[in-house]
Amino acid sequence: MTVFVEQDDEGPFAVWLNYEGPDSFTLDQRFGCERELFGVTWTEDGWEPDVQPRPRGWSHADLEKAVLYTVAEWIAPMIPVTDVDLHGEVVAPDGAFDPHPVGPQP
Numbered sequence: 001m002t003v004f005v006e007q008d009d010e011g012p013f014a015v016w017l018n019y020e021g022p023d024s025f026t027l028d029q030r031f032g033c034e035r036e037l038f039g040v041t042w043t044e045d046g047w048e049p050d051v052q053p054r055p056r057g058w059s060h061a062d063l064e065k066a067v068l069y070t071v072a073e074w075i076a077p078m079i080p081v082t083d084v085d086l087h088g089e090v091v092a093p094d095g096a097f098d099p100h101p102v103g104p105q106p
Helices: 025-037 060-078
Strands: 003-004 012-018 036-043 046-048 088-090 100-103
Touching: 003 060, 025 036, 060 088, 060 100
Parallel strands: none
Antiparallel strands: 003 012, 012 036, 036 046, 088 100
């Protein structure tokens, strides 16, 4: 899963499922926008869903790290522990932080 913590026209951050391996392109194309697991978007009334803004004093890196670890905690219970061939990790696209493994580990 990739955590995009970038403020843009759509919102402050999004979480996308990305596949790796020989079929990654085909799977990414097949599921398209359905790969977005969670996104915060700008609306006329604020962020949707309603999430708290970045705390004062936090850098962009602090926010990115907090979102990355929260996503890892949130997604880990959804990965079956009996599927030892399914390996996952939560990453930031810029590589600013080490990948955070989720699910069964080899």
